Structures are given as C-alpha cells and as structure tokens.
Amino acid sequence: MTxxxxxxxxxxxxxxxxxxxxxxxxxxxxxxLGRVRGRAPDFWSLPLGPEQPIFRNSALWLETxxxxxQLLTALHKIESDQGRQRDLRWGPRTLDLDLLYYGDAxxxxxxxxxxxxxxxxxxFALGPAAVLAPEHRDPEAGRCLAALYQETRRDIMEALTSKxxxxxxxxRCTGRLxxxxxxxxxxxxxxxxxxxxxxxxDHVLVSIFVNPLQFGPQEDLARYPRDxxxxxxxxxxxxxxxxxxxxxxxMYGAHHETRIVQERxxxxxxxxxxSGHFEGVxxxxxxxxxxxSPDVMLLGRKDFQQTVVLQRMITDLxxxxxxxxxxxxxxxxxxxxxxxxxYLSPEQRAQACCLSQALxxxxxxxxxxxxxPRALExxxxxxxxxxxxxxxxxxxLVDPNTLDARSGAARxxxxxxxxxxxxxxxxxxxxxLGAVADPRLPDPLAENP
Amino acid sequence: MTxxxxxxxxxxxxxxxxxxxxxxxxxxxxxxLGRVRGRAPDFWSLPLGPEQPIFRNSALWLETxxxxxQLLTALHKIESDQGRQRDLRWGPRTLDLDLLYYGDAxxxxxxxxxxxxxxxxxxFALGPAAVLAPEHRDPEAGRCLAALYQETRRDIMEALTSKxxxxxxxxRCTGRLxxxxxxxxxxxxxxxxxxxxxxxxDHVLVSIFVNPLQFGPQEDLARYPRDxxxxxxxxxxxxxxxxxxxxxxxMYGAHHETRIVQERxxxxxxxxxxSGHFEGVxxxxxxxxxxxSPDVMLLGRKDFQQTVVLQRMITDLxxxxxxxxxxxxxxxxxxxxxxxxxYLSPEQRAQACCLSQALxxxxxxxxxxxxxPRALExxxxxxxxxxxxxxxxxxxLVDPNTLDARSGAARxxxxxxxxxxxxxxxxxxxxxLGAVADPRLPDPLAENP
Numbered sequence: 031m032t033x034x035x036x037x038x039x040x041x042x043x044x045x046x047x048x049x050x051x052x053x054x055x056x057x058x059x060x061x062x063l064g065r066v067r068g069r070a071p072d073f074w075s076l077p078l079g080p081e082q083p084i085f086r087n088s089a090l091w092l093e094t095x096x097x098x099x100q101l102l103t104a105l106h107k108i109e110s111d112q113g114r115q116r117d118l119r120w121g122p123r124t125l126d127l128d129l130l131y132y133g134d135a136x137x138x139x140x141x142x143x144x145x146x147x148x149x150x151x152x153x154f155a156l157g158p159a160a161v162l163a164p165e166h167r168d169p170e171a172g173r174c175l176a177a178l179y180q181e182t183r184r185d186i187m188e189a190l191t192s193k194x195x196x197x198x199x200x201x202r203c204t205g206r207l208x209x210x211x212x213x214x215x216x217x218x219x220x221x222x223x224x225x226x227x228x229x230x231x232d233h234v235l236v237s238i239f240v241n242p243l244q245f246g247p248q249e250d251l252a253r254y255p256r257d258x259x260x261x262x263x264x265x266x267x268x269x270x271x272x273x274x275x276x277x278x279x280x281m282y283g284a285h286h287e288t289r290i291v292q293e294r295x296x297x298x299x300x301x302x303x304x305s306g307h308f309e310g311v312x313x314x315x316x317x318x319x320x321x322x323s324p325d326v327m328l329l330g331r332k333d334f335q336q337t338v339v340l341q342r343m344i345t346d347l348x349x350x351x352x353x354x355x356x357x358x359x360x361x362x363x364x365x366x367x368x369x370x371x372x373y374l375s376p377e378q379r380a381q382a383c384c385l386s387q388a389l390x391x392x393x394x395x396x397x398x399x400x401x402x403p404r405a406l407e408x409x410x411x412x413x414x415x416x417x418x419x420x421x422x423x424x425x426x427l428v429d430p431n432t433l434d435a436r437s438g439a440a441r442x443x444x445x446x447x448x449x450x451x452x453x454x455x456x457x458x459x460x461x462x463l464g465a466v467a468d469p470r471l472p473d474p475l476a477e478n479p
Numbered sequence: 480m481t482x483x484x485x486x487x488x489x490x491x492x493x494x495x496x497x498x499x500x501x502x503x504x505x506x507x508x509x510x511x512l513g514r515v516r517g518r519a520p521d522f523w524s525l526p527l528g529p530e531q532p533i534f535r536n537s538a539l540w541l542e543t544x545x546x547x548x549q550l551l552t553a554l555h556k557i558e559s560d561q562g563r564q565r566d567l568r569w570g571p572r573t574l575d576l577d578l579l580y581y582g583d584a585x586x587x588x589x590x591x592x593x594x595x596x597x598x599x600x601x602x603f604a605l606g607p608a609a610v611l612a613p614e615h616r617d618p619e620a621g622r623c624l625a626a627l628y629q630e631t632r633r634d635i636m637e638a639l640t641s642k643x644x645x646x647x648x649x650x651r652c653t654g655r656l657x658x659x660x661x662x663x664x665x666x667x668x669x670x671x672x673x674x675x676x677x678x679x680x681d682h683v684l685v686s687i688f689v690n691p692l693q694f695g696p697q698e699d700l701a702r703y704p705r706d707x708x709x710x711x712x713x714x715x716x717x718x719x720x721x722x723x724x725x726x727x728x729x730m731y732g733a734h735h736e737t738r739i740v741q742e743r744x745x746x747x748x749x750x751x752x753x754s755g756h757f758e759g760v761x762x763x764x765x766x767x768x769x770x771x772s773p774d775v776m777l778l779g780r781k782d783f784q785q786t787v788v789l790q791r792m793i794t795d796l797x798x799x800x801x802x803x804x805x806x807x808x809x810x811x812x813x814x815x816x817x818x819x820x821x822y823l824s825p826e827q828r829a830q831a832c833c834l835s836q837a838l839x840x841x842x843x844x845x846x847x848x849x850x851x852p853r854a855l856e857x858x859x860x861x862x863x864x865x866x867x868x869x870x871x872x873x874x875x876l877v878d879p880n881t882l883d884a885r886s887g888a889a890r891x892x893x894x895x896x897x898x899x900x901x902x903x904x905x906x907x908x909x910x911x912l913g914a915v916a917d918p919r920l921p922d923p924l925a926e927n928p
Contacts, residue, residue, distance in 0.1 A: 193797065197799070282795075283794060283795065285791070285880075286795045287741045287742040287743055287744065287791065287795065288739060288740070288741050288761075288791060288792050288795035288796055289739070289740055289741075289742075290737060290738070290739055290740075291737070291738055291739075291740050292736045292737050292738075293736040293738075294736055295736065312737075313796075316796050317795075317796055317797045320796055320797045320798055320799065321797050323799075342734070342736065342737060343737050345732060346731075346732065346735045346736065346737035346766075347737055347762070347765050347766055347769055348642065348766045348769040348770050349769055350646070350769060350772075431734075
C-alpha cells in the first residue's frame with residue numbers, strides 16, 4: 031500500500047432503469063471512499079442467463095485506504111442504496127458493483143475473492159478495466175490488463191454517446207476501421223452492411239443518428255421509427271466494436287450554419303421533392319467522417335442517389351476514405367428493405383412489391399434487347415400502375431455518373447429508378463441494368479461491381 | 480552481391496533549367512543500367528557557394544550488376560547528355576548525379592569514393608536517400624540512414640506537388656504538424672505566421688495555391704502576384720519541412736461540384752462585394768485540411784472575416800484541427816502587409832496608410848471613452864476621407880462573433896473594419912477595440928488573445 035492508498039478497479043454493471051444515472055451516483059458515492067482516478071467508457075453486453083435487457087458496463091479506478099473487505103461492504107451498501115435486489119442470480123439488475131482488482135492482492139476468501147473470479151474470462155468486466163488501466167498487472171496471470179484483453183473474445187460494444195468518446199475510441203483502434211452510418215430502426219439490410227464491414231475492417235463502428243438536417247418540414251422526422259434497445263442487441267450479436275448514438279443538440283452546436291452543397295447531382299430524382307435533403311445528408315456524413323475518420327464507409331445501394339452524391343463529395347473534398355456500396359437486401363417478393371416499410375398497412379404492403387417488379391420488368395426487357403430508354407420507362411410505369419394507391423414520383427432510366435435521364439440508347443450500367451408514395455409512406459428502389467444474367471432472380475452480389 | 484545485383488543509392492541534384500524533367504530523363508537512362516527500385520520525393524535546398532537558384536534534390540535506388548566504377552562512368556555520361564558542364568565547383572548545375580552508396584562497399588579510391596564523402600553531413604543528399612531506403616545501412620557509420628537522418632540538421636524542404644506526395648509526407652510526420660495555407664507572393668506577414676508555426680509544431684507545412692474558386696470573374700486571379708523561386712527560398716530559410724505547391728487542375732477534378740456554404744457569416748462585409756468568395760475559401764481550406772490533416776492551422780488576423788468563417792466551419796463540421804490566429808504585421812506607417820500592396824503606385828501607397836490610421840483613430844476614441852458605434856464609424860470615415868483616391872467599401876464596427884454591426888454601446892473585443900479600393904487594388908484592415916493600452920503604438924501581440 032502506498033501512502034496514497036491501493037489502486038482498486040471496480041466493475042459497474044446494470045440493465046434495469048436509468049443505469050447511466052446509477053453509474054454516476056455510484057461514482058459520486060465512491061468518491062467518499064478514496065480518490066477516483068478515472069472512469070472507463072461504457073460498454074454494452076448481451077445478458078447471460080434468461081431473456082432480459084442488454085447490460086451497460088463500465089469500470090472505475092479508485093485509490094483508497096480502505097481494506098478490501100471494508101471496500102466490498104461499502105460497494106454492497108451502494109448497490110442496495112441504488113435499489114439492487116441480491117436474490118436472482120442471473121436476473122436483471124439496477125446496479126452491480128464488483129471488486130475486480132485490489133492492487134496486486136490475491137485472496138481466496140470465498141466472501142472476498144480477489145481478483146474477481148470471472149474477470150479474465152468476461153469481456154464486459156475485463157474490457158472497461160483494460161481501457162481504464164491498461165498497465166495494471168493481473169497478479170494471478172502476471173500480465174497487464176491490455177495484454178489479457180487482447181486475447182479475450184470481445185463480445186462487448188463501446189457505448190459512444192459524445193464526440194469526445196468517439197474520438198477516443200478512434201484513437202484506440204489499432205487497425206483498419208469500417209464504418210456504417212445509419213438512422214437506426216435497423217433491418218436486415220443494415221445488418222448485411224455490418225457483416226460486410228466486419229470483412230473490410232479490423233474494427234467496426236456503427237452510428238445511429240436521426241439527422242434533422244435531411245428531413246423537410248413536411249417529412250416524417252418526428253415519427254421516424256426508433257428502437258434503440260433492439261438496435262443495440264442486433265449490433266452486439268454481430269460483434270460491432272463501437273456504437274455512436276447521439277442526439278441532435280449534441281451533434282449540431284447552437285450556432286451551426288455550415289452546410290455542404292452540390293451544384294447538379296442533388297437537383298435530380300429525390301432532390302426534386304426533397305429540397306435540402308442531400309445537403310443535410312452530406313453535412314452530417316462529413317461531420318461523421320471527420321469525427322470517426324474511418325478507412326472505409328459502407329452504404330447501401332438502395333439509396334442510389336445518396337451513394338452518388340456522397341462519392342462525389344468524398345472525391346471533391348479529398349476525404350481520405352474509401353466508399354463501399356453494398357447490394358440492396360430484399361424481401362421474398364422483391365420489396366427492398368427499408369425502415370419506412372414499417373409504416374405500411376397490409377394492403378399497402380401487398381402493393382409495395384410493384385416497385386421492384388417494375389424494375390425487374392425493365393431489366394428483363396433490356397436483357398431481351400430493348401434499348402430505347404423511354405420505352406423501358408413506359409414499360410416500368412405500366413407495372414407501377416398495378417399498385418392502386420401508389421402515387422408515382424419518378425420512374426426513369428439515368429446515367430449513373432451524372433444522374434441525367436439517359437439520352438440515346440440504354441446501356442449496361444445505366445440505372446433504373448422508381449419512387450412513389452403509398453399513403454404517407456415514401457418508397458424508393460433502383461436496379462443497375464445488365465448487372466445480372468437472369469433478372470427474374472435478382473443476384474445481389476453481381477449488383478456490386 | 481545478390482543475384483539481383485547491388486543496391487546503389489544515387490543522389491540527384493540540379494538548379495538550372497527544367498530540373499524536374501532532367502530527373503525524369505536520368506531515371507529513364509538509369510533504367511537501362513539495372514532495375515530502378517524506387518525514387519525519393521524531391522526536396523528543395525539552399526545553394527552552397529555563390530548566389531544562384533535554389534536546388535532540387537532527389538535520390539534513386541538502382542539494383543545493378545555494373546561494378547561501381549563503371550556505374551560512376553555511366554552517371555557522368557548521363558550528366559553530360561543532360562548538358563552538365565563540370566567546370567564550376569559551386570556553380571549552377573543542370574544535373575548532378577552522385578553515387579551515394581554502393582551496397583555496403585567502402586572505397587577510398589579518390590576517383591570513386593564510397594560512400595560519397597559528404598553524404599552524412601548534407602541533408603540534401605542524406606534526406607532523400609533516407610526517405611527512399613530508411614533501412615539501408617551506412618557501412619562507415621554502421622547505422623541505418625533513417626537513424627543518421629534523425630540527427631542531421633534538416634535544412635531541406637520537401638517539394639510536394641501532388642496530393643499523393645502530401646499524404647505521404649503527412650504519414651512520415653512523427654510529431655505535431657503546423658500548417659500555414661497561403662496564395663504565395665510571401666511577405667513578412669506570412670513569414671511571421673511560419674515562425675509561429677515553428678513554435679507550435681514539430682513539423683511545418685506551407686501551401687501555395689492561388690485558388691480560382693475564391694476569385695470573382697471581375698477579380699485579379701490572372702494577375703495575382705507570383706514568385707515561386709523567391710517564396711521557396713524564404714521558406715527554406717525559415718526551416719519549413721514541406722511546401723505544397725499545386726495548380727488548379729490537379730486540385731479540383733474535372734467534375735468538381737461540391738462546395739461549403741454558410742447561411743449568415745459570408746453575407747457581411749467582404750461577402751457583399753465578393754459573392755462566392757468565402758465559399759471558395761471554405762472549400763479549398765476543407766480540402767487542404769483533409770489532405771494534410773494538420774494539428775494546428777495558422778491564419779493572419781488581417782483577413783478577419785476569413786478567420787471567423789473558417790473557425791465556424793471547423794467547429795460546425797468537426798474538423799480535428801486547432802486554429803491559431805496571428806496578429807497583423809504592419810509597415811512602419813501602419814499599412815497592413817498584403818501581397819496586393821505590390822499593385823500600388825507610389826501615390827496610392829502614400830494614401831494607403833489611411834486605412835490603418837482610421838482604425839487607430841477609432842481605437843483612440845474608444846480608449847478615451849467614446850462608445851457610440853456610429854460616432855466611432857463617422858470618426859473613422861473622416862480619416863479615410865483623407866485618401867483622395869480611396870473608394871470606401873465599408874467602415875464599420877461589428878460584433879466579432881456574428882459580424883453584425885454593433886448595436887448599443889461598443890465594447891472591448893468589438894472589431895473595427897475598413898475596406899476600399901485604390902485604383903484597381905482592394906485593401907482591407909481591422910483592429911480589435913480595447914486590445915492595446917496605447918493605440919498610437921499598435922501592439923500586435925496583445926491583438927492575439
């Protein structure tokens with residue numbers, strides 16, 4: 031024990047109620063037992079045992095003069111002050127405080143086992159401690175926490191809720207970072223992007239931010255679907271390393287007035303009905319790229335114009351990131367996955383497949399030799415007309431680089447795009463012409479050159 | 480000697496005529512003597528000996544089976560093919576080829592001294608070789624070139640003429656990078672920024688790019704002053720590590736259409752007469768920041784609105800860079816230094832000091848108790864009226880954050896700004912109110928909070 035006390039590393043966990051607030055309360059209470067040297071970032075983890083909410087975990091470094099057993103008693107007192115019931119072994123918990131390490135002490139006392147018996151095998155305990163005190167030596171293993179954590183299965187996901195936390199996460203990434211920006215309400219299309227990110231990067235970062243800048247005043251910002259708990263669980267199951275979740279006031283300062291604009295690309299297609307939409311998209315993606323500085327960013331091809339606009343922005347402004355465009359994921363009847371599909375009534379859902387069917391019809395006709403772009407558009411429009419409630423916004427064949435309507439003969443690589451409204455729900459879809467051998471059976475891999 | 484041959488490191492230098500083209504010709508010629516493994520970036524260096532142009536230097540890694548003496552003879556042949564005269568010891572040279580290293584050979588033959596007798600003491604020889612082949616071992620010193628170069632006085636400056644070279648330079652920087660963006664025609668104001676950059680960073684990068692995007696169609700883009708040789712010499716004398724010089728077609732792609740805009744700040748002051756100017760400034764600075772990713776960027780306070788606009792952009796888009804605003808450098812009569820001062824006729828030059836005199840008069844009146852912003856503006860306007868030819872563009876007192884005209888009482892920290900035209904030359908200047916104790920003697924340091 032030095033004069034300053036012993037370095038105790040305390041694990042924090044919880045999955046019931048306002049856990050982040052309980053962590054703050056625990057930190058304040060621990061402050062009276064010694065000097066708090068630091069607090070780890072928070073990490074999400076999947077629960078062990080029965081079905082229950084996912085856990086939030088952290089660690090705290092306390093320099094204290096309390097003997098280990100007294101410290102443990104004090105931890106139990108803080109737990110019960112925060113409403114902890116100690117009956118269910120695997121049950122949900124308001125607050126769990128574990129004494130992970132007490133200096134280099136080793137104790138086999140069954141009431142006060144040190145180091146904590148599971149610390150080295152559970153990433154949700156070891157991870158936060160290793161980030162907080164990487165040089166701390168595990169007295170049983172005889173190695174530092176950073177080295178031990180290197181070898182652990184990292185089934186935890188860092189909870190990044192501020193720009194500073196995101197930057198700190200980035201600094202700790204030792205390899206290639208792959209990034210998937212989303213607005214949450216994650217569906218299989220997003221998850222497919224995340225799986226590809228796993229292939230392309232050593233670390234995977236996902237952001238969930240419903241960006242007000244890209245919604246028009248008449249659009250669905252307020253009712254945009256949200257499912258934070260479900261999203262976190264899905265991303266944990268895919269082994270994502272960091273999840274950046276932030277709300278608008280923390281993302282945009284009060285005096286924010288800078289935007290990124292383009293002269294031509296946003297004036298086409300969706301830009302016609304969604305004024306300012308692509309400026310909002312470019313601005314938020316620029317911010318995310320500058321905060322996270324990923325090596326590769328993944329986007330879905332479903333938002334085709336968005337991919338073109340963002341690739342243009344990346345090239346024009348010299349963002350040091352590679353863009354990877356992933357194929358569209360579809361339901362069995364061809365409907366492109368979209369968070370907004372959740373809005374559709376059963377009747378609307380039945381009609382929604384007309385968008386993809388129109389595109390497939392266009393592809394088939396092109397494969398069969400039709401190259402008149404206007405004829406292809408008429409043919410697709412006829413398919414769209416089958417959806418009784420659908421109000422078509424556009425149905426067109428364009429040059430994939432300029433987004434201008436194709437003049438002259440259609441060629442392989444041109445893009446057919448459709449957009450329309452079913453009730454209040456706006457749906458879009460697209461296909462590259464000539465990308466697949468048999469357009470009756472969409473081949474998503476071939477869509478990704 | 481391996482089967483592939485010996486690794487020879489050849490130094491290239493020259494300061495007469497089209498040296499870059501001669502380097503390319505030498506590289507092509509050397510290709511017939513073995514396999515060229517790589518070429519170092521180019522570096523500028525100050526000449527030794529009598530007054531003459533600055534030198535361009537590089538190094539080439541040749542794997543060859545030629546014996547050293549035959550290689551040396553071949554090098555002399557290439558030199559004379561490129562017009563080299565071997566008479567003047569320190570004279571200007573079209574092309575100088577030196578055999579720096581020949582594998583790990585050591586030779587004291589006075590006609591073929593290996594390693595080259597001066598290689599370790601001259602950064603212009605050692606630097607390019609060390610960047611090209613950092614692991615190559617100097618057989619006399621018994622250490623690798625990277626380690627030897629670490630200890631050399633680095634009086635050379637990397638010639639960065641492409642985005643790829645700039646990114647490679649950045650990757651090699653081991654410490655904090657300080658960056659000064661300029662449009663060239665460097666004067667003492669720029670040099671003062673560079674000296675401060677030296678204090679703030681371990682490495683100093685300067686860019687020279689006359690950015691067409693920030694010039695209006697009626698403005699002086701075509702006749703903007705240029706002095707590349709003089710600029711390079713000044714920056715070499717200040718110990719700058721890298722100079723990024725690029726022309727517009729290489730900076731902006733053919734399909735460039737992305738710009739950065741702001742809602743409010745660019746609508747004030749200079750923005751009123753220079754439509755699109757600040758969009759052009761923001762766009763190019765965003766590109767430079769993304770290419771160079773400096774830790775700190777230095778700007779002069781003379782372009783006050785520019786500093787406010789760029790700080791806003793940096794904050795709004797989360798650029799990970801610190802902005803350092805340096806005080807304005809002035810002539811003895813108070814005129815703020817500007818590359819455009821070179822346009823002034825002697826009569827105009829005499830009148831030009833009225834801008835700073837007007838600002839100093841405003842400062843004196845504020846220090847003496849005048850806080851009515853309109854009264855201060857009238858007082859400054861009266862000073863400006865002394866310059867017979869001056870067409871005043873604005874003369875105003877503003878809030879330094881919003882750039883709105885100050886309403887209510889003037890306060891310390893407000894900014895007085897003036898702009899006007901003397902003939903075709905547009906001049907601007909500004910002062911912070913209350914920044915100096917005695918405004919008759921401008922104290923530039925106090926201007927920098």
